[in-house]
Amino acid sequence: MKIQQLSVFLENKPGQMAAVFDILGKSSVNIITMSTADTEQFGILRIITPEWEKAKTVLEKGQFVVNLTPVIAIQVPHKPGGLSSILALFQNQGINIEYMYAFPCAHTTEAVLIARFEDPCNVADVINATSDFKILSEADVFKEKKSCEIQS
Amino acid sequence: MTQLATEQTIWDKNESLPREELQALQAKRLKQAVARVYQNVPFYTANLNALGLTADDINAIDDVRKLPFTVKTDLRDNYPLDLLAVPRDQLARLHASSGTTGKPTFAVFTQEDLDTWSDLCARFLYAGGLRKNQFAHVAFGYGLFTGGFGLHYGIERVGAGVIPAASGNTRRQIALLRDLNTETLICTPSYALNIAEVAREEGLDPATDLPIKFGHFGGEPWTEDMRVAIEAELGITAFNNYGLSEVLGPGVAGECPCRNGMHLQEDHFLFELVDPQTDEPVKPGEIGELIITNLTKQATTLLRYRTRDLCVIHEEPCDCGRTTRRMGRVIGRSDDMMIIRGVNVFPSQIEEALLSVEGTTPHYMIELDRPGNLDQVTVSVEIQPHMFSDKMTEMNMLKRAIDKEIRTITGIGVTLNLVQPQTLARFEGKAKRVIDNRFAPGSMEK
C-alpha cells in the first residue's frame, strides 16, 4: 500500500524551486501535493504525482538529483481533531514519523496524510490491525480522487 | 604480507648502511657530482661561478645548501640536450616527459645509468614480493615515457619473467594475467581498479579469480583509501613507489613490507625538504617541498632539483632493517598549496576527506575569502544521487561527517556548500580547484 514520493535536492540559490516546477509544468506533470524542508544551505522538495516516472526522468535531465521514497497515504477526517486521532495512534503504538504533510480533498469531508516511516510495511500492518483508518492505494490517491489534483 | 614481514627483503647492502657510512658516501658523491657539472655543463659552470663556488667548497652533505636550485624551466631553457654532462656519443637511451606546456624535457641515460636504474627499481620490486621464479605484468605505457621501461629493467634485474603488456585492451590483459598465473601487477592505481571493474563485467571475482598477489602502483597521485579499495578488490598487497623522469624515472623511492613511507634511495640521490615559501629546511615531521640532487647519474646531473612535490620525510628507523629515510605520499604540489589561517592546506587533502566519507570523489571547488581579515574557506561539493536522502537528519549527518573529516585531515574548519550536479566548472586536463579571492583588487574593503 506504499506510494512513491519524489524527493528532489534543491541547492540554496534563487530560482531553484521555480526551475523544478517549470520543468514539470512544461512536461504536463500533474502534482497532487508537495512539501519542502529547508536549511540555510539546501532544501529537500517532496512531491506526490501520479506521473512520478516521467517527472523523475525530466528532472534528472534538468540536472536535479531525484530519489524515489516510499511513503504511506492515510485517509483522515477533514475536521478538528482529525489529525490528532491518527497521531495518538502512532504514539500509542510507538511508531516514529520521519516527516509528514497533508492535503484536503475538495468537495469531501476527507483529507489525506502523507507520512514517511522507517518501516512503512510494518506501519501499514499496525494501522490495519488496530484502527479503522484507511490506507490509500496509488489508485485511490492518483486516479479516483481527481478532485484533489492541483494543476501545476 | 606476513610471509614478507619475516623474510629478508633487502636487495642491496647500500639500503642498510649505517647512517654515518651512508652520509660519508653521499658527501663523497656530492663533491664528484658538483665537479662533474662544473666541468661539463656550461649552465652550471655559469651558475656556480656567479656564486663563487667550485667543488672545493663542497665537503659535507650540508654544503648542498650553498648550491643553486634547478627548476623545471631551466630544463626547458636548455632544450634539448644542453644539460648533458657526458659527450653525446655516450648516451644509451633518451626518454622524454610529455610537455603539458610546450616542449618536452628529455630524460637521458648512459649505459651505467641504465644499470643503476635497473638496480633501483629492483630494490622496491624485491621488497614488494617479486622473486626470480615469478612473473610480473607491466601495464604501463612503453615508449618515451620512463615508467614502463624502468619497471621492466627492475623485473629483469630481479630475474623474474616480464610480460610487457603495455596499455590498452583490458580484457586481453585479464586473460594474460589468468593464463600465465602472474604474481605481480605493475600499472597506475586507477588502471588497477579498472582491471577489477572489467573482470567483474566478465563475471569474474577479481579477488579470487585473478592470480595476482602483489601490485606496484605509481605514475599518478593516489590515496590510502584507494590502496584499501585496490587491495580489497583485487585481493593483493599494494605498494607505492615514487620517481620523476627529470632525475631518473621510477626508482627514486619505494615502499618496503612495512609500508610506512617510501624508502629514499639515498646512496644515489641527496634529498632535502624545504619550505616552498622561504626555501629553508622544514622541521622534522613537517610538510615540505622535496628537493633532489643527483649523486650518481652520469648523463645529466641535476643539482637541487625542485620537484614541486610536497611530502613529509620520516627519519625514525624502519622495522625492515633499511637505514634510509622514508618519504610519505605526495600530498600536493607546492604550486597548489593554500595557506589558510597560517596552516598549509592542499586540495588533495579535501579530496581525501570527500573520498573517505563518500567512497567516491565528487566534483568540488574550494573558494577562499578574507572578510574582516579572517580567512574563510568554502568547499562546494556536487551532490550525487547516492549521497542524497529525503530525510533532513541524514543530510545533516552527511554534512557533519564531511565537515569533521576535512577538519581532521587539514586542521581547519570550512563552510560546506552542497550544490546540484553539473553546476561546478569542468576542466580539460588539470583541474583548477581553488579560487582565491583574498588578494583580489577590492577584497581588502570587504
Ligand SMILES: [Zn+2]
Ligand atoms: Zn622499511
